[in-house]
Amino acid sequence: MNIGIDRIDFYTPNQYVDLVDLAKRRDVDPDKFTIGIGQEKMGLPLISQDAVTMAAMAADKILDEATKKDIELLIIGTESGVDESKAASLFVRDLIGLPKTVRAFEIKEACYGATAGIQMAYNFVAQNPEKSALVISSDIARYGLNTPGEVTQGAGAVAMLIKAEPKILALQNDSVFMSENVGDFWRPTFSKYAFARGKFSNEVYIRFFDELYDAYFEKNNTTIDDLSAILFHIPYSKMGKKALQSVENKVDEAKYHELMQRYESSILLSKSIGNLYTGSLYLGLISYLENAEDLKTDDQIMLFSYGSGSMGEIFTGKLQPGYKENLNQEQHLKELAERRKLSVDEYETEFKKEIEIVDGDWFIGNLTNEKYYLEQIKENERIYKSL
Ligand code: HMG
Numbered sequence: 001m002n003i004g005i006d007r008i009d010f011y012t013p014n015q016y017v018d019l020v021d022l023a024k025r026r027d028v029d030p031d032k033f034t035i036g037i038g039q040e041k042m043g044l045p046l047i048s049q050d051a052v053t054m055a056a057m058a059a060d061k062i063l064d065e066a067t068k069k070d071i072e073l074l075i076i077g078t079e080s081g082v083d084e085s086k087a088a089s090l091f092v093r094d095l096i097g098l099p100k101t102v103r104a105f106e107i108k109e110a111c112y113g114a115t116a117g118i119q120m121a122y123n124f125v126a127q128n129p130e131k132s133a134l135v136i137s138s139d140i141a142r143y144g145l146n147t148p149g150e151v152t153q154g155a156g157a158v159a160m161l162i163k164a165e166p167k168i169l170a171l172q173n174d175s176v177f178m179s180e181n182v183g184d185f186w187r188p189t190f191s192k193y194a195f196a197r198g199k200f201s202n203e204v205y206i207r208f209f210d211e212l213y214d215a216y217f218e219k220n221n222t223t224i225d226d227l228s229a230i231l232f233h234i235p236y237s238k239m240g241k242k243a244l245q246s247v248e249n250k251v252d253e254a255k256y257h258e259l260m261q262r263y264e265s266s267i268l269l270s271k272s273i274g275n276l277y278t279g280s281l282y283l284g285l286i287s288y289l290e291n292a293e294d295l296k297t298d299d300q301i302m303l304f305s306y307g308s309g310s311m312g313e314i315f316t317g318k319l320q321p322g323y324k325e326n327l328n329q330e331q332h333l334k335e336l337a338e339r340r341k342l343s344v345d346e347y348e349t350e351f352k353k354e355i356e357i358v359d360g361d362w363f364i365g366n367l368t369n370e371k372y373y374l375e376q377i378k379e380n381e382r383i384y385k386s387l
Helices: 019-025 030-037 051-060 065-069 088-096 113-127 148-152 198-219 237-245 253-266 268-273 277-291 329-337 344-352
Strands: 003-011 015-018 041-043 071-077 103-107 132-141 154-164 169-171 176-179 229-232 300-307 311-319 340-342 372-378 381-386
Touching: 003 051, 003 113, 003 277, 015 019, 015 344, 019 030, 019 148, 019 344, 030 148, 030 237, 041 268, 051 088, 051 132, 051 154, 051 372, 051 381, 065 071, 071 088, 071 113, 088 103, 088 381, 103 113, 113 132, 113 154, 113 277, 113 300, 113 311, 132 277, 154 268, 154 277, 176 198, 198 237, 198 300, 198 311, 229 237, 229 253, 229 277, 237 253, 253 268, 253 277, 268 277, 268 329, 277 300, 277 329, 340 344
Parallel strands: 015 340, 041 154, 071 103, 071 132, 229 300
Antiparallel strands: 003 154, 003 169, 015 041, 132 154, 169 311, 176 311, 300 311, 372 381
């Protein structure tokens, strides 16, 4: 039995910051951001949007009433949780109308959370082939104004339906993984923003990829020639490229050129949206499937998942015959084209907005006209609404 990704889609907020504008304001050569970092735009949520609303927006795109009935597992991978205790999944279950008989919880390990969710979902479907699992990654990447990480911010969610005989990608149950206690990037409970040892984080990311790349071929009876592409967690588009460059001497020239070309197809969405943290790898998968040329059924794609702190995993999936009909490229291009460009002043104002709770209450209303939103905080409890 094949198990894997049957449906996949993403959501990103309807406003963005142009990184050339940002570079000019920060007195930086725009080429540093667009070429050196490899990013063009970054999505920015309004104060009524958070990990819950973005997750619900993404999930809505892949679910219909019949699909919902078979879901028994809902996992949200996030490092932008809205509550230290209650899982985002419980709010989302309610908003999108999943049955009560769903096991719903949240997973955290930096950008690795959704991958942990997918592996758990895989095992769940293996035990329950008639049932399916919904895995959603949802995050807001924030380093703060005027920080080195500022240009690598972003926001959004990716929703994936994991089931038997999937239409898009059959996972191969061939993972290799590793973990270490590393101080490359973290966000303590007292801080709204992440701290990063930027250059060190790049080194750890590449080292994890290198070690896992070798471990993958040692464990599995395959060679790089059996793979059609390597997709990476994309904190910014130059990062995956650097990791791929690190294995250049392990791959023949033609294959390396092909992998690099295919990598370029996988970063198009991220360049325009930014870091989605736990969703970035899967946004890269959507970008790859929608933009790469000459894809064929049974192409085997390697995925490198990395979460700072640090946890890494490499696994592969095989492309399924129905993948193309289950993508939504036109809609994505339309949504991205319709986003509102914020001036740097508007971005900074929006960025600094704080939830101001007075006596346990705060009212926001619907700022976005989108289907799911945080309407208010009442008696210290978040109240979400759907249109
Ligand atoms: P920085 O210090 O501002 O940048 O921070 P830099 O000086 O290293 O320059 C970046 C690149 O731009 C360099 O290229 C420069 O040469 C080039 P490279 O040597 O790297 O190839 N450059 C130029 N290029 C063209 N024209 C110019 C020009 N000037 C310079 N004029 C850094 C960069 C990424 C460190 C920073 O943005 C940062 O700290 N970001 C956040 C941390 C991060 O994303 N780390 C990635 C690995 S960790 C990870 O992926 C996990 C994560 O997603 C979190 C999680 O797991 O939850 C972050």
